Every structure is written in structure tokens, then in C-alpha cells.
Amino acid sequence: MTTFTISRFLSLFICTLFGHALLAQSQYELKAGWMSAPISQVKEKGEAISTSSYSTAAWAPAVVPGTVLTTQLHNKQIPDPFYGMNNERIPDIYTTGREYYTYWFAKDFTESTPQKGEQVWLHLRGVNYSSDVYLNGRKLNEKTHHGMFLRQTYNITPYLAKDGNNRLAVLVYPPDPVGKPNGGQGGDGTIARNVTHQYVAGWDWIQPIRDRNTGIWDKVIIEKTKQVNLKNPHVITLVPGKRKPNGPQQPATVKVTAELENPTSEKIRGVLRYTLDGKTVSKKVSLPANSTQKVALDDLVLQNPKLWWPNMYGPQHLYPLHLQFLVNGKTVSDEETVQVGVREIQTVWNERTRSMQVNVNGQPIFIKGGNWIISDAMLRFSDARYDAEVRYHRDMNLNLIRIWGGALVERPEFYEACDRYGLLVIQDFWMTGDANGRWVDPLKADDQWTRRKYPDDHGLFLRSAADQVKMIRNYPSLAMWCGGNEITPPAGILTALQDSILPELDGTRWFIPYSNADSMSFNTIGGNGDGPYTIQPISQFWAYRTWPFNSEVGSVGVGDLESLERFIPKENLVAPQYLGKDHKPSEKVDSVWTYHTYTGVGYEQHILPYGAPTDIRDFTRKAQLVNYDQYRALMEGFSSHMWDWYTGTIIWKTQNPWTSMRGQMYDYYLDPNAALFGLRNGGEPLHVMFDPVDSMVMAVNNGFEMKRDLMLVATAYDMAGKSTSLGQLIVEINPSTAKKYFPLKGNLRRLGNEKGVFLSLRLLDLDQNVISNNFYWLPNAAGNYTGLNELAKAKVHVTAKQIEKGKMEVTLSNPATNTVAFFNRVSLIDPQTNERILPAFYSDNYISVPPGEQQRITVEYTPVEGAASPAITVEGWNVEKLTLPVTTTGSAGR
Template sequence: MKFKLAVLLAILLATVSPLAAQNSYELNTGWKCLPMAKANATGQTISQPTHNLADWQPAVVPGTVLTTQLENKEIPDPFYGMNNKRIPDIYETGRDYYTYWFVKDFQETAPSGDEQVWLHLRGVNYSCEVFLNGQKLNDKTHYGMFLRQTYNVTPHLAKNGANRLAVIVYPPDPVGKPNGGQAGDGTIAKNVSHQYVAGWDWIQPIRDRNTGIWDKVTIEKTKQVNLKNPHVITVVPGVRKPDGAQQPATIKVSAELENPTSKSVIGTLQYTLDGQTVSQKVSLPARSTQQISLKDLTLQNPKLWWPSGYGPQNLYQLKLQFLVKGKTVSDEETVQVGVREIQTEWNDRTQSKQVKVNGQKVFIKGGNWIISDAMLRFTDARYDAEIRYHRDMNLNLIRIWGGALVERPEFYQACDKYGLLVIQDFWMSGDANGRWIDPLKLEDQWTRRQYPDDHQLFIKSAADQVKMVRNYASLAMWCGGNEITPPKDILTALEDSILPSLDGTRWFIPYSNSDSMSYNSLGGNGDGPYTIQPISKFWAFKTYPFNSEVGSVGVGDYESLVRFIPKENLVAPQFLGADKKPSEKVDSVWEYHTYTGVGYEHHILPYGAPKDVKDFATKAQLVNYDQYRALMEGFSSHMWDWYTGTIIWKTQNPWTAMRGQMYDYYLDPNACLYGLRNGGEPLHVMYDPVDSMVMMVNNTFEMKRDMMLVINAYDMAGKKTPMGQVISEINPSMAKKYVPVNAAIKKLAQDKGMFLSLQLLDLNKQVISDNFYWLPDAKGEYSGLKEMPKATIQLEAQQTAKGKIEVTLTNPATNTVAFFNRLALVDAKTQQRLLPVFYSDNYISVVPGEKKTITMEYTPAADGSLPAVTIEGWNVAKQVISTKQ
């Protein structure tokens, strides 16, 4: 059916919520809860402040039933060991088991005059009834995980200021059977909700399907008029550069104004940006909502926002106000504005889209993101740390996978801060929504193709979520769904009505591996592969030209594994069978946490069969580093020729999984992060293992000149063999071949393998890019590493500022290479790693006679005590040193 504009306008005016309101506070403590079956009272009764709550338990809001049960020690940590199997699943218990009342007492005096008080619920999963002081606020049951709710509670507030809010929350319906399939039996997708909660190949089922008041609850106070859903568009014409004076940019601002009172209101809508004010007189009839567009502002010499690696992330604060009679502030919102323009164009050579920011084409180095926490325990600090890690990987884009959420404003604030572009999927997946025949699904492909059951709820929710996040500079593209388009009427609404009317500035991709994004001439699904690959394959095998999902392994190190695997299950996989067809014997807890070893043994065994789990984890880090460095180098080496971008599947896990992660659930990075960081440097020197060429890639907008490319080989004893030195230059946004080293490497590596050091120096001999490879012998074995002599490295740690430590590693000239050293910042007393810590580099190799300095940033202890530093390497014994002040 065709989506009519009149219906759209009704949706637009119905979806409301503050961005950063003038006078608001969050209701995030002091909640109580009780299962519906135990309440034995109506919402009208429960919401009376006099109703006795003596038998009620503390509740976590924002949170879910499961997070509340965990807080009250009713269930074990579902992310540890096999604990999740001990928690009743909603498919077996029935929905009533996880249907809960949530109650909050709060103080707010009924206002006098024309003041208004508003209740905002930013996310409830899945349906609910809302009561305040004995009155039901919603005429009809609210449905939809992603549809915000706003209620004018002014007439319902208690005169004495003692109020009670009561919300009964019902789980999704149906809840889906977790039968081991992607999204279980698929029926969870009949709801307008997230799909992974019924289980996927990277996560076990979330037992309550995340039922609860999962996002923020706020009280907002205004005068007569409520200012809501501001919209800021920035227009940056021409081709820009990050430095120097800028031609003007245009700022377009609009907002909705709601007058709930019985009288018309005359006033002024105005905003201030960079010291300039734009205003417009407005007359609002009684009980009406209007959208008002202000005159465009020409911003002279704007400070532009750029993706990470290309320029600074400048941000402005725009204050938008409505003044009654031009004098009294009725309401105001503050919007964070990054001045930039996103464009796309078709690359005829690659047969894929390429992304442009401020007129400059950007080679996309991205990561797929699921969700910060599978049980929806979101914090600003966690978002900031995770997005910072993505920036530190030298990525410039994150794709939000369609089986989860439209991400929260706090996520986008962090992306704005760190310069990560975002592709935001809507709530579809090829698995649940019928792209393939699947015997694990309850209903056939044709039926699933029409999920969800309520298309209008999906459309209404999409419109609401677009308005929630559309002002963020980092949001670059919308996507209809993961590996499948939404049903035709939903797709038409998104393409023809919602996005043009509510945004109109961003590229819309019908689905994540659409031919309109990346023409698929190779067959298959248009994304992948997902398993470990021979290093040469990343360089020599041409895959999809803008690959939305391609990945490899990601097992954490030993310290990561012990956090969630019981001691008795810390058993390394055993590699069995013939050399050409090995198989694995894997512990059951590892399997439950989605360990995948397909092909892993081919890459682990060349380092020697693992002696124990710690040895396995150490060798896995070598594989991790090599895989992700090669992935990004291989794609970058063919940019604008084969590829316009690549997006790794995946960069993080929202629970304690053992695959596809650059850091673990506890925010502890593994070698994947640093291999990717190295391979994704904006200006990078690298070795092509297929044709044995030393190459350089320049992912900046500037010509780079007067650089010295230095190539050295080292044997296992640390003896250096110079292999070339040349003054170099490279044009903007290109990859270039420089020096062939095939014959020399073949000779030096034949018996025991070798080390290859590539450095790019400026004219002051300062290192610009440093890349260190370990290469196998002629048989593909790391025979030299297996018998490598020990190295003693000198380590010093100095506090240089609060929350910042500088570590210097020195390898004496008489040593061999100090290979693959893992640094960690630890509690000086317990020796436990501090998390998160942001290292300027890690898994570091230091050649004889070399000194390297690493910075570590962390959150300081409240008592001012300093942490210690540990180091442990392939041939370096573990050391622990104190930090000097």
C-alpha cells in the first residue's frame, strides 16, 4: 500500500522528546518492582502514593527484568560460564513470568499558571500501561520497543508534590523459540523490536528478551510552549580541506512547537550559533503543534567536522529557544552541531558507491557494531570508551547492524567526538525476515518476508527514531535492513516520505549488501567471508567492492578468557587429525560462548602445537594481529581500483563471546585492535606478501613529500640486513608500490623465517610509520620463532599527567629482537589489569639498539595511587615495574 503524506504528518507531530531540555531531570534511582502475578492490584491502585510497597524489590531503571534480577542476586551472571542455561527462558515460562510492574515515587509540585510538566519514556520493551497518581496516562496500550512516549502530566501531579509513577511492562509477543537458529525460530521479528535476543551464531538467548523500561525516563518542565524535535541541517558546498580559511556554510534550522494550553500564544522562536542569532515571530493557536522553519544562517569561515584521520572534529553548540511575547523563555534545547556535508557518488571502476565528506572522497575503513551491552546496560562512559577504541583502530565508520537498535544519542555524541561516520540500519535481518529458506524457522519464507506484524508501528517508530538522532554529524547513511529490504510499503515510506521529509541529507541504502551500494558480480550474498583467511588472500583475491561484512577471528588473550570461563574449562582446543584435514576438540563452555575454530588450526600450528590454554591464547594473538593488519592493508592497497571501502564483521561483542572482537566485553583490547590500528594508519608503509613489494598508502587529503623509506631485515639472533632506503613521496588518497624485495626475502627467510622492519621517517629522522612483520620459512612454519633466544628488555614508567603514563622500552644492542610484547597497566596491589586503558600501541616488537615510547591513558584512582606496568612477550619474561611520579 502507498504511504500517504497526511499519515506521515500525523506521525511527525505525534513523536516528541527533548534533546537537551532547559529544565529536566532523569528518574534513574529509587525504582521498585514486582512480578505482575504477585501484585494483586490494578494500576490505578498501585500508582496511588498510599499503596503499600513493602514487599516490592529494588529495580534497575533504565534496565530490564533480567538486570533487576541480577542486581537482586536472583540469577547468576548470565555472561559467565554456562550460567545462562540456569536462567528460565521466557519461551518455556510464558510471558507472565517476565511481566513486571515498575514503580517510582518522585517529588514534583503541581505547577501554577501556564507551566507544564512532561513525562518522557525513551524506550520500553515491549508494551506497557502507564499510570500516575491513580490516573492512566495512555488511552491505548503502548507498543513498540523503539517508539518514544511523552505525556503531559501537568493535571495529574499531586498538590503536595508526592507523586507515584507506575508502569506495567509486557514482553514481546511472540517471544520466539531459541532453537539455535539466527533469531531462533524467527518469530521475534514479528515485533518491532531487536532480533538477536532469541540467539544468534555469536550470542546465546537473552532469557527475558530484554523486557523492561530499558531507556531513560525524564521529567521536563516548560512554560506554555514545549519546543521539541529541533532539526539542524548544515550545507557545505564545494571541495574543502581541513586547514586554512573556509568559504561560508549554510545552517538550516527548524523545530516543532506545541501549545497544550487553552489559549493562543504569541512569541519568538530563536537560536544562537557562534555568536549569531536568528529569530522569527510565531503565533500558536490553542492546543496545537506547528513545525516552524527559521531563516537560513550563513556561517562565515566555519570550523568543519571531519571523519577521524582526515581532520578535526569541530563541534558547535546551538541554543534554540521559544520566548513568550519575545521575553520569557518557555523552553529551550541545546543541539550539538558538526558543520559538514555527506555525499555519495558511483565509482565506475570499482562498481560501488564512494563516500564524500565536505566534497572530499573518503576511503571507508569500518567496523560492524551490534550493541554496547546485550542486556542494554548503557552508560556514557562505556559508549565513550568503545567509540574511542574504534577511533584508535584507525577506523572512520561504524555500521549499526539491523538486528539491534537505532543507537542512542549518547552513542552518536561519542561518534561526533571521535570522528566515526555511522551507517544506521533499521530493524530487519535476512535471517529472520525471509531472505533464505531456513528449516529452523517456524514460518515459511513468504510469511517471514512480511514481518513485522504491524507495519504502521514500524513506520511510526522509524519516523520517531530518525528525529531522535538526525542532528548528529556522525550519522552518514541510513540502511533499510541487514541483508534484506523491509516489506514494500515500509520501504516506500522510508524512501519516499520519512527520510526525505525528516532528514533529506543522507544516502539511503535499501539493504546492507545492495547492488546500489556495491555491485555483486561474484555471486553469493555480497558480503563475507567471515572466517580466518590466508594472509595472501586479503591482497590477491578480489572481493565485493564495498564489502559491508568481512572478518576473521578474535579470541581474547589469557587474561580475557579467565574472566568468564571457569578454571576447569580453561582447556585449549586440541587439534586432531591428519595434517591436511585437522579437526578440533573444543571445551563445551568455549562452544557455548561461540568459539569458532574453522581453519584456525592451520594458522596456530605453524607456531607449534599449544602446550596449554595460555600458550594457545598467546599464539592466537599473533594470528589475530596478522589477520587484521593484512585485511586492512590488502583492501587499502586496492583503494579506488578494486574497492571504495570495507566494513569488518565485527569489531565488538556485547557479551562474552569468543569471535569477531577487537576488545572483549570487559573493554580489554586484544591483538586484533593493534593489528588493525597498524594496518589502517592514515599514512602507512606496508609489505605485499603476494608480489613482495614494499608499498605506501596515503589516506589523507595532502601530498606527502620528503620521507625516507627504510627497509631492514632481522634474523632470529637479531642480526640486521639493510634491504633498501629511498626518499619517497605519495599523492593524496592513493596506494603506491615502491621497492621489490622478493629475492632478498626468499633467501633470508628460507631456513628459519625472518623479521621485516619497514619505517617511514621524516627529514628529522622521526618515525612517521613503523611496521614490523614476522615471516615464515620456506615450509610456511615459524621454525625460528619456536627456538628464538630470550631477550631482556629495559622498562621505565613515568606519570606525565593525571591519568597518563609514559612507558619507555629499551632493547640493548647485544640482544635479539624483543618480539611481540604485551604491555598492561595493572593495579599495583592486585596485579589485575585496569580497564579500559588506551595504549598508543601494543603487542610491540623492539629491535636491538632501539628505544620505543608508549603512552597509556586511564581513569585515575580516587585515592591518587599509581598503577604498575607489566610486560610479557614471545621471548621476554614477564616483568612488573612501578610507575614514577
């Protein structure tokens, strides 16, 4: 089906549903066919440029949505700034001056002259930073528009060309000031004088974006309506009481308001109505000429509702709500559709932990979150990339994403993905302690007191905040607002946000003054309420009590060799050399690694127990052992103290929008490293685990139901593959509880004294199905993993078969005569290039298979029409790499 056919089908369907002949409303995006030129090469004014007689033949094709850099990259005017040291070859705006990156963008489009009663609207969802907008020789904005986060809408009905051939021209200016990229967080900090994102001047996980992301960075949309424009609908759901995901539900209440804009010179009467779950609510409305009016409809009591739950706690049901305005109750003027998740989020102070506790539908939700920067540092957003990244967070068994304050309010498509996958969202506003003056900082241009007043235009900040609240407030995944990262906004902004803007425009969500405020997590330890950030001894996560709702903790994530090869030149693929003595870390690191923000602090102490790396491949495979162990231990340690020490934790950070080498579960190219799967394992909703501090076997139940009749089985394996039973026990565990069962200390010390030992913990149901499977590798008495380096090769049998389109099943079988087949990475590859297919979603990975057993995982991806059938590779610590095709019947390897 073509796009036109789909649109027409939907229009006819809705018309039939509501008994009307044809919908007046439609919209389309102005995407392809844009042209661009730097202002230095254009002498004419916007009035002339925006006429069809002006030739843009000498201009270059432009990327919209995009930035000046994405346009230059598309036209091969610059090298890929994400590869090697290429970013150093691109002129920085601080050096060139703002005019260098001030650009014209022009787009020709066809739109017929509106018929009587029709209105045509131009929407610019995001321009960074300032813009003048012209259409067919007319300037649409009387004054230059400022602000990255303030949408623009123009009624262009009177300005459309009679012959239907129109030209839109937009002059885009960079932020002012642009900030000096001097190596500080946000450079010299002056980028924060604007209402824009701050990371573009550089941070400790990214180099500066040379144009500061100047451009038409978000969608440009033409919308057609009849006389009245329906906009900014607002849907609130109330779910009283304490609910469970299954069974009959008591009623929920749905509250709906919307704004109606009448741009005509006549009073208009009509009906505002919506339909939800087969029920219709309507209200008669009279709109004065040239007015905008907010209309509240009667509440709808939804019987036996299907509720929306966070990931791991229940399904994410969404109801389509169709909202329309009908002129005189007959002709559809405009309509909007909102996907409604029926849920209610409450926050209560937990006196035991002294931190905020998040409840959804009356149930306590132990927060397992990840800090998110932005999907792409150069703002190259797509629905597919959003879906993949949010799905990875779901697959990590997380239930929350915090959007960091140095970036932006994400695009609606991001929240749609969070709605689908059950990820709650904390949305920061655009403040950071680094640039906005929390600390004295010699790298900053202004003193602390001056920076505390940033941005320069408080009114623009507040208008932008109100606009963005309206844009995303209907998404059920959006759970909390936050004033800023590690700092409150200036007093006037803070007061307006918490006392007027949010109560008036939202009113249902918790507002946190800043990301580590005492009202979120009472800080009795001192410091900022964040961290630690470096690699920790495994026992630290279990024994050291940190902040009770920690907004930022943890930071490793170097990828494997295949990941590094994508952005580091071959000559720079050199493993760090460890020079430390007397347990003091010291490294010699390649300059390209340093440029891509490699931080080795801690890797040395944790890699050396496996043996000093012999080359880059050896380094990266040992790094994966560290990654897996770190993030499994982090989530297990926090979960072991659920509701006792903690109400939640948020990892710093889970993804990178640039080719950085720190704080990530998957790389910029969407290739997961072992950290993702260690976190997935440690965050299971029902999970068996080993406390390394007191050697206790534990289990944690995050759910709302008692778990009974489970068999807990503990088994040790030595380096030859010999197994020793360490005990088994029928167990039960209460809802939302972590519980200790029995110790293993003496047995483990004896079995692993010289070479270390493998520990397998499992929970089985009455049918002996594995409910939770956890496999540890433990060091010897000296803290080294000497036994791993003596493991005999294990020849495993592998099958790979397609079970449905885009989904295959891989089975690893380890004969009983083998030792443990340890730490195997399964990869889906293109057999023609031998490169990994990305993104791909694995039910598990970096898996170990004891002798006489097998492990089965599924792999999902999106097939490309005409592409070769994929293949599978398997490679482990003591398993040689093998490649085999995927067939419909299964194929066997060694």
C-alpha cells in the same frame, strides 16, 4: 559541585547571556529508587498501585534504565548470565510463558504543583515491549503502548499531586511472540514479528537473552517548561565545494527548523530564535491553542566555518546551537541545545570499482569500518562505556561504524561519542535476512513468504522509524540509513522509508535499501555480497578481489588468558586440541567454549605453524599473533587497492556485547586483544606496508595532501638479531593513493629460508622522525615459524613514568647485544589485585623492539579517587614478564 549547583550555574549563565531573569525549563531523570514485582505477585490494578497509599515495601529494588534480568541480577535472584554456563540456569521466557517476565515498576518522586503557565512532561525513551503507564491513580495512555523503538511523552501537568508527592507505575509486557531459541539466527524467527531487536532469541555470536530484554530499558525523564514545548529541532549544514581541513574556508549554510507544541487552550505569540557562533536568528510565531506547529527559521550563512571531519581526515569541531522559544518575545518557555558539526556528506557512484563512494565536504573518504551490534546485550548502557568503545574504534584507525539491523537505533549518547571521535555511522533499521525471510531456513517457524511480511504491524514500524529519525538526525556522525541487514524491508515499509519518512524528516543522507545492495556495492561474484568470515591466508586479502564496498568481512578475536579467565571457569580453561589430518581442520573443544560461540575454523591452520599449543596460555598467546596478522593484512590488502578495487570495507565485527569468543577487537570487559593493534597499524592514515603476494614494499596515503621527502627504509633481522639492509629510498606519494616502490622477494627468501625472518619497514621525515613503523614476522620456506621458537631470551630495560594525571609513558629499550624483543604486551594493572585496569587506551601494543632500539608508548585511563597508583606489566614472546610501578620520574625494570 553538586548536580543541583551545576544546573543552577548553567541556568544563571544562560539567563545572563540572553538577558532574562530565570529559565523556566529544566529536566531530570527518574533513575534511583525504583521498585519492582512480577505481575503474578500483584493483585491490584494500576490505578491503586500508582497511589502513594499503596505499599511497595514487599517489592524488590529495580534497575531503571534496565530490564527484568538486570533487576533480578541486581537482587541476586539469578547468576551472572555472561559467566560460564550460568545462562542455562535462567528460565527462558519461551518455556515459562510471558507472564513470568511481565513486571510492575514503580517510582516515587517529588514534583510541585505547576504554577500558572507551567507544563510538566513525562518522557519514556524506551520500553520493551508493551506498557501501561499510571500516575497518581490515573492511567496516562488510553491504549496499551507497543514498540521497543517508539518513545512516549505525556503531559502530566493535570495529574501531579497537590502535595508534591507523586507515584509513577509502569506495567511492562514482553514481546509477543517471544520466539523459540532453537539455535537459529533469531531462534525460530518469530521474534521479528514484533518491532524489537532480534538477537535476543539467540544468534551465532550470542546465547538467548532469557527475558528478551523486557523492561524500562532507557531513560525516564521529567521535563518542565512554560506554556510552549520546543521539540524535535532539526539542523542541516550545507558545505558546497571541495574543502580541506586547514586554512580559510568559504561560507557554509545552516538551516534550522523546530516543532512548537502549545498544549494550552489559548493562542500564544512569541519568538523562536537560536544563537550559533555569536550570530542570532529569530522569527515571530503565533501558535493556535492545542496545536503543534513546525517552524523554519531563516538560513544562517556561516563565515569561515570550522568543519567537522571523519577520523584521520581532520578535526571534529562542534558548535553549540542554543534554540529557545520566548513567550511574547520576553519569557523563555523552553529551550534545546544541539551540538552542530558543520559538514556535508555526499555519495557518488565510482564507475571503476562499481560501488558507492563516500565524500565528506567534497573529499573522498576511503571507508574503514567496523560492524557494531550493541554496547551491552542486556542494555546496560552508560556514557562512559559508549565513550570507551567508540574511542577504541577511533584508536583502530577506523572512520565508520555500521549498526547492525538485528539490534536497535543506538542511544543519543552513542552518537555524541561518534561526533567527538569522528566515526561516521551507518544506521540499519530493524530487519535481518535471517529472521525476515531472505533464505529458506528449516529452523524457522514460518515459511519464507510469511517471514518476508514481518513485522506484523507495519504501521508501528513506520511510526517507530519516524520517531527514531527525529531523535538522532542532528548528529554529524550519522552518515547513512540502511533498510535492513542483508534484506530490504517489505515493500510498503521500504517505499514509505525512502519516499516519504526520510525525505521529509531528514533528506540529507544516503539511504541504502539493504546492507549489501547493488546500489552500495555491485555484486558481480554472486552470493550475498558479504564475507569471507573465517581466518584467511594473509595473501588472500591482497590477491583475492571481493565486493567493492564490502559490508561484512573477517571474524576472529579470541582474547588472551586474562580475558578468558573473566568468564570461563578454571576447569574449562582447556586449549582446543587439534585433531586434523591431511590439512583438514578438526578440533576437540570444551563445551563452555562452544557455548560462548568459539569458532576454531581456520585457527588450527594458522596456529600450528607456530607449533602445537602446549597449554591454554600458549594457545592464547599464539592466537594473538594470528589476530594481529589477520587484521593488519585485511586493512592493508583493502587499502592497497583503494579506488581501484574498493571504495571501502566494514569488518564483521569489531565488538561483542556478550562474552562471545568471535569477531572482536576487545572483549566484553573492554580489554583489547592483538587484533585491535594489528588493525590500528594496518589502518594508519600514512602507512608503509609489505605486499606478500609480489613481495613489494608499498605505501598508502589516505590524506588530502601530497607527502614529500619521506625516506622509506627496509631492514631484515634474523633470529639472532643480525640486521641486513634491504634498501632505502626517498619517496613521495599522492593524496588518497596506494603506491608500490621496490621488491624484496629474493632477499627475503634467502634470509628467511630456514627459520623465517623479521622485516622492519619505516617511513621517516627529513628530521628522521618515524612517521610509520611496521614490523612483520615472516615464515620459512615451508610456511612455518620455526625460528620464533628458537629466539633467545631478551632482557629489555623498561621505564614507566606519569606524564600527567591519568596518562603515563612506557619505554622499552632493547640492548644491541640482544635479539629482537618480540611481540610485547604492555598492561596497566592494579598493583593490589594484579588485574588489568579497564578500559585503558594504549598508543600501541604488542610491539617488537629490534636490537639497539627502543619503543615508546603512552597509556591513558581514568583514575579512581582513593585507588592505589597503577603499575605496568610487560610480557613478550621472548621477554619474561616484569612488573614495575609508575612514578613521576620513571622506574626501571630489567
